[in-house]
Amino acid sequence: MLSSIVASSAFAELRATGDLGVVIERESGSAVIVNTTSHQALAKVDGLGDLSHASVVFSRDQRYAYVFGRDGGLSKIDLLQDKLDKRIVQAGNSIGGAISQDGKLIAVSNYTPGGVKIFSADTLALVADIPASYADGKLSKIVGLTDAPGQRFVFSLFDAGEIWTVDVKNPQKPVIQKYPNIGKEPYDALMAPDGHYYIAGLFGEPGLALLDLWQPELGVKRILPDYGKHDEKLPVYKMPHLEGWAVAGDYLLAPAIGHHEVLVIDKKTWQLVKAIPVPGQPVFVMARPDARQIWVNFAFPDNNQLLVIDAKDLSLTKLLTPGKGVLHMEFTPRGEQVWVALRDDNQVVVYDTETLQEVARLPVQKPNGIFFSARAHKIGL
Amino acid sequence: MLSSIVASSAFAELRATGDLGVVIERESGSAVIVNTTSHQALAKVDGLGDLSHASVVFSRDQRYAYVFGRDGGLSKIDLLQDKLDKRIVQAGNSIGGAISQDGKLIAVSNYTPGGVKIFSADTLALVADIPASYADGKLSKIVGLTDAPGQRFVFSLFDAGEIWTVDVKNPQKPVIQKYPNIGKEPYDALMAPDGHYYIAGLFGEPGLALLDLWQPELGVKRILPDYGKHDEKLPVYKMPHLEGWAVAGDYLLAPAIGHHEVLVIDKKTWQLVKAIPVPGQPVFVMARPDARQIWVNFAFPDNNQLLVIDAKDLSLTKLLTPGKGVLHMEFTPRGEQVWVALRDDNQVVVYDTETLQEVARLPVQKPNGIFFSARAHKIGL
Numbered sequence: 162m163l164s165s166i167v168a169s170s171a172f173a174e175l176r177a178t179g180d181l182g183v184v185i186e187r188e189s190g191s192a193v194i195v196n197t198t199s200h201q202a203l204a205k206v207d208g209l210g211d212l213s214h215a216s217v218v219f220s221r222d223q224r225y226a227y228v229f230g231r232d233g234g235l236s237k238i239d240l241l242q243d244k245l246d247k248r249i250v251q252a253g254n255s256i257g258g259a260i261s262q263d264g265k266l267i268a269v270s271n272y273t274p275g276g277v278k279i280f281s282a283d284t285l286a287l288v289a290d291i292p293a294s295y296a297d298g299k300l301s302k303i304v305g306l307t308d309a310p311g312q313r314f315v316f317s318l319f320d321a322g323e324i325w326t327v328d329v330k331n332p333q334k335p336v337i338q339k340y341p342n343i344g345k346e347p348y349d350a351l352m353a354p355d356g357h358y359y360i361a362g363l364f365g366e367p368g369l370a371l372l373d374l375w376q377p378e379l380g381v382k383r384i385l386p387d388y389g390k391h392d393e394k395l396p397v398y399k400m401p402h403l404e405g406w407a408v409a410g411d412y413l414l415a416p417a418i419g420h421h422e423v424l425v426i427d428k429k430t431w432q433l434v435k436a437i438p439v440p441g442q443p444v445f446v447m448a449r450p451d452a453r454q455i456w457v458n459f460a461f462p463d464n465n466q467l468l469v470i471d472a473k474d475l476s477l478t479k480l481l482t483p484g485k486g487v488l489h490m491e492f493t494p495r496g497e498q499v500w501v502a503l504r505d506d507n508q509v510v511v512y513d514t515e516t517l518q519e520v521a522r523l524p525v526q527k528p529n530g531i532f533f534s535a536r537a538h539k540i541g542l
Numbered sequence: 543m544l545s546s547i548v549a550s551s552a553f554a555e556l557r558a559t560g561d562l563g564v565v566i567e568r569e570s571g572s573a574v575i576v577n578t579t580s581h582q583a584l585a586k587v588d589g590l591g592d593l594s595h596a597s598v599v600f601s602r603d604q605r606y607a608y609v610f611g612r613d614g615g616l617s618k619i620d621l622l623q624d625k626l627d628k629r630i631v632q633a634g635n636s637i638g639g640a641i642s643q644d645g646k647l648i649a650v651s652n653y654t655p656g657g658v659k660i661f662s663a664d665t666l667a668l669v670a671d672i673p674a675s676y677a678d679g680k681l682s683k684i685v686g687l688t689d690a691p692g693q694r695f696v697f698s699l700f701d702a703g704e705i706w707t708v709d710v711k712n713p714q715k716p717v718i719q720k721y722p723n724i725g726k727e728p729y730d731a732l733m734a735p736d737g738h739y740y741i742a743g744l745f746g747e748p749g750l751a752l753l754d755l756w757q758p759e760l761g762v763k764r765i766l767p768d769y770g771k772h773d774e775k776l777p778v779y780k781m782p783h784l785e786g787w788a789v790a791g792d793y794l795l796a797p798a799i800g801h802h803e804v805l806v807i808d809k810k811t812w813q814l815v816k817a818i819p820v821p822g823q824p825v826f827v828m829a830r831p832d833a834r835q836i837w838v839n840f841a842f843p844d845n846n847q848l849l850v851i852d853a854k855d856l857s858l859t860k861l862l863t864p865g866k867g868v869l870h871m872e873f874t875p876r877g878e879q880v881w882v883a884l885r886d887d888n889q890v891v892v893y894d895t896e897t898l899q900e901v902a903r904l905p906v907q908k909p910n911g912i913f914f915s916a917r918a919h920k921i922g923l
Contacts, residue, residue: 179604223560
C-alpha cells in the first residue's frame with residue numbers, strides 16, 4: 162500500500178503546510194500525511210497506538226498534527242519531517258481533545274481517570290490536571306471537549322450531568338465554571354462554528370443542553386425536548402457524532418438518532434422546522450464550507466451511501482455510492498472538493514463537490530478519519 | 543529598520559506557513575514577512591513597485607503571497623525562501639485581484655486597459671484576457687473583483703454599470719454572465735463570507751446592487767436605497783472599503799459614507815436596523831473571527847482612533863488610540879489578537895482582543911495593509 166506514497170524527503174524540498182492533512186488508519190495505528198493539491202500520500206507515520214477512535218487538531222503554524230487515540234495516547238506528528246515528534250500516554254482511556262485559541266495548550270478529555278489534562282503544545286509536558294470530581298467524590302467520564310474564544314475549553318461530564326468551562330489564560334491556575342443539572346448523561350457535544358453556542362446531547366433522557374457562551378449567566382437550558390427520544394423498536398446502529406451538525410444560514414441540520422431523518426432546526430428559536438427523510442441512519446451531517454451543500458453519511462447497513470442535500474431548498478441533490486464503509490468526510494478549506502474515508506475498501510475517494518464526479522482515489526489502510534491542516538484556524542473543534 | 547528582522551534563513555530551519563503573513567510598506571514598495579506566533583518580522587522583500595494601494599492573496603498551500611500593486615504589477619513572494627519568486631507588470635493601472643477556489647488561477651482587475659486578466663498561479667503566464675467592453679465599444683474600469691464558489695470570479699464595471707460573473711472551470715474558455723443596468727458607477731463590492739451574496743456600492747447614485755449567487759436567475763436588485771446618499775455639506779475624507787463590512791449573526795455592519803455612523807443592516811430583509819454613532823468617518827468595519835466584536839477605523843482627521851463594538855448588544859466597548867494613521871487591521875485566524883497598521887508611526891501594533899491590551903509593536907515602514915496566510919482558506923476575498 163506504500164506504492165502511492167511519493168518518494169520524497171521533507172529535507173530535500175521545501176514544503177508549505179496549508180494544503181496538508183492526515184488520514185487515520187484505525188487498525189495499524191498509523192497516520193498518512195496527504196497533500197490535497199496533488200492528491201498524494203506523502204508519508205506514513207506509525208506507532209500512534211489504538212486509533213479505533215481518533216481525532217486530530219493542528220498547531221497554529223500548521224506544522225504539527227496532534228492525534229488523540231482511544232488508549233489515552235497523545236501523539237505529535239511533524240508534517241514537515243514526516244515523523245513522530247513526541248508521544249505520551251496520558252491516561253488509560255481517552256476520547257478526544259482540543260487546542261487552545263492561542264495554540265499553546267492541548268487539552269485531552271479522559272474516561273479513565275475521568276477528567277481533563279492540559280499539556281504544553283510544544284513539549285507535551287503536563288500543565289494542568291482537572292479531575293472531573295462530582296458530588297459523591299467519584300470522577301466522571303468527559304465528553305464533548307472543545308476550545309472556545311477567550312482562551313477557554315468547554316466539556317461535559319457524562320456521569321455527573323454537568324457542563325464545565327475552563328479559562329486557561331493562566332494555565333497554572335485554570336478558572337473553572339461549573340453548570341450542574343444540565344440533564345442525564347451528556348454523551349457528546351458540539352460548538353457552533355463561531356464559538357457562540359455549546360450544545361450537549363443527552364443519552365439518559367431526550368433533549369439537548371444549550372449553553373450560550375455570550376450569556377453564560379443565563380445558565381444551561383434544555384432545547385429540542387424530543388431530540389433523541391427514539392422508538393424502542395428501531396435499533397440505533399451508531400450514535401451520531403454531534404460535531405457533525407451543519408450550520409446553513411438560519412438552520413442547523415442534525416442527524417436524528419435511530420431514525421432515517423435529518424432534522425432541520427431553527428437556530429434562533431431552537432425549534433424543529435422539518436425532518437428530511439434520508440435512506441439510512443445519519444451519522445455525520447456536514448456543510449460544505451460555503452454552506453450551499455450538506456453531505457450526510459450513514460450507519461450500517463447503509464454505510465455505502467453518501468447523500469448530498471441542497472441547502473437552498475433542502476432538496477436531495479444526489480445519492481452517491483462511493484464504496485464500502487463510508488466513515489468520515491472532510492472538505493477542502495474552500496469547499497471545491499471533499500475527501501471520503503472508505504474503511505472497508507481501504508481507500509480514500511475525492512469528489513469534486515460541484516460536478517459530484519470522482520477526481521482521485523488513494524489507497525489507505527482502514528481509514529476512519531480525515532483531518533486537514535486548515536482546522537488550525539477554526540474555532541470550536 | 544531591519545533591526546527587528548530575525549537573522550534567519552529559510553534554508554537553515556524548517557518553516558511552516560500557517561502563522562505567516564505580509565505587511566505592505568506603501569512607500570518603499572516592499573513587503574515584510576511576519577510570524578504571528580512570535581510577533582517577529584522574518585524578512586523584507588523589495589521591488590514590488592507602486593504599493594500605494596495594494597492587496598494580497600495566498601496560494602492554497604500558503605507558500606506564496608500574490609501582491610497586487612497600483613501600477614499593474616503582480617508579484618509572487620515565496621514565504622519559505624524570503625524572496626520574490628516572480629513578478630510581471632500586467633497592466634498600466636490596477637486595483638486588486640483574487641485567487642480561484644482551486645488555487646490555480648490569479649485574476650487581476652484593471653483600470654487601464656479596463657478588464658480582467660487571468661494568470662496561472664504557478665507561472666504567472668497569461669491564461670485568459672477578458673476586456674470589459676460595453677455598449678459603445680469602450681473598455682470599463684473594473685472594481686470589486688472577488689472569487690466565488692464554483693471556480694468563479696465576480697466583478698463590477700465602473701463605467702458600464704454592470705456586474706459580470708466568470709466561470710473559469712475551463713480557463714481557456716471562460717463563461718461570462720453579464721448583469722447590465724445594475725446602477726450608476728459601482729465603485730467597490732464585497733462578497734459575503736460564504737459566497738452567497740455579492741454587493742456593489744454605487745458612486746453615481748444612492749443604494750447598493752445585490753446579486754444572489756444562489757439564484758442568479760433573479761438578476762441584480764437594488765437594496766438600501768438611502769445608502770451613500772450623503773449630506774453635501776459633509777465632506778467625504780475617504781471612501782470606505784466595502785470589503786470591510788462585517789457579518790455578525792443576522793446583521794451586516796457597514797461604514798456610512800461621510801457620516802459618523804456605522805450602519806446595522808438586517809441580512810434577511812436588507813433593511814437598515816439602526817445607525818451607531820461613532821467618533822469619525824468609518825473606513826474598515828471588521829468582525830473578529832468569532833463575530834463577538836466589531837473593530838472600526840476612521841478617515842482623517844480621526845485616523846488615530848480604533849473603536850471596538852460589542853456585537854452582543856451593539857454597545858461601544860472601548861475607543862483605543864494606538865497611534866497615528868490607523869490604516870488597516872487584520873485578525874489572527876481564531877481572533878485572539880489583531881494587528882493594526884500605523885502608517886504615520888511606522889509601526890504595526892498587536893492587541894489582545896479580549897483584554898484590549900497591547901502585546902507587541904513592530905517597526906514597519908509606512909504600513910498600509912496586513913494580510914495573513916489563513917486568507918488562503920477563505921471564500922470571497
